[in-house]
Amino acid sequence: MAFDLADVPPGREVYVLSTSFPKASDYPTNYMFGAEIYANPNARQAVFRQFRTPPEIGEIHVVRLAQP
Numbered sequence: 001m002a003f004d005l006a007d008v009p010p011g012r013e014v015y016v017l018s019t020s021f022p023k024a025s026d027y028p029t030n031y032m033f034g035a036e037i038y039a040n041p042n043a044r045q046a047v048f049r050q051f052r053t054p055p056e057i058g059e060i061h062v063v064r065l066a067q068p
Contacts, residue, residue, distance in 0.1 A: 013064060019060060034064035
């Protein structure tokens, strides 16, 4: 996961969208996990316009990061 603090405006919240539950190594050390906002173990991660190609299904997690 690419995460740069320079991309976060001051005073704004940060959310992580991930295909697995985020690990501590996925975000800067001055952030900690907040609430998990959304989780779906059967999310459609990729869909295709060709009706014969089935969608790719897997986990999706949205987690709020908080500054201590």
